[in-house]
Amino acid sequence: MRHIFHCAVSVTLVTTSITRTGYCSRVSIPFRPMTPTRLQAKGWARVGRPGAHLLRRGAWYPVVRISSSHIVVLDVNRRNVPVDRRFLEIRYHPPERWSVVRCEPREIQRVGRLFPLTYAVCPACRHRQGFESDVKELVCERCKKVGALAWDEMS
Numbered sequence: 001m002r003h004i005f006h007c008a009v010s011v012t013l014v015t016t017s018i019t020r021t022g023y024c025s026r027v028s029i030p031f032r033p034m035t036p037t038r039l040q041a042k043g044w045a046r047v048g049r050p051g052a053h054l055l056r057r058g059a060w061y062p063v064v065r066i067s068s069s070h071i072v073v074l075d076v077n078r079r080n081v082p083v084d085r086r087f088l089e090i091r092y093h094p095p096e097r098w099s100v101v102r103c104e105p106r107e108i109q110r111v112g113r114l115f116p117l118t119y120a121v122c123p124a125c126r127h128r129q130g131f132e133s134d135v136k137e138l139v140c141e142r143c144k145k146v147g148a149l150a151w152d153e154m155s
Helices: 105-111
Strands: 012-020 023-031 044-047 061-066 071-076 079-084 088-091 098-102 118-121 137-139 146-150
Parallel strands (some): 098 146
Antiparallel strands (some): 012 023, 044 061, 061 071, 071 079, 098 118, 137 146
């Protein structure tokens, strides 16, 4: 008996050559494109207030999982980091604007580097960058993304 199933994912056969110790054969391998749910984060989160976490203020991190126990698992440098949901601001679209962070002098000492008291965080690569007070848009020194400053979301 033969069953035919209809599904939303299309399968394309990819033909490739495999050469092994002088023998060559052609093999058809089913190719399944990545679905958007495999590529996209379940949301984006950043630290809203100080707490028992080691995340940088202003940086948006992809959400891996939101549990029912108020724990959100974030992708921080390719590691799953659990964070209490009470400390996070969560949104379901990737950030497009630069986060503006006002840094307290004691935090500058803790980091051990000299940063301006107000800096911006790139929405694409999370690079911290100083800026002049009259700037409307920034270009990231690291990834070259151009974006506006989110003054209304200042953390």
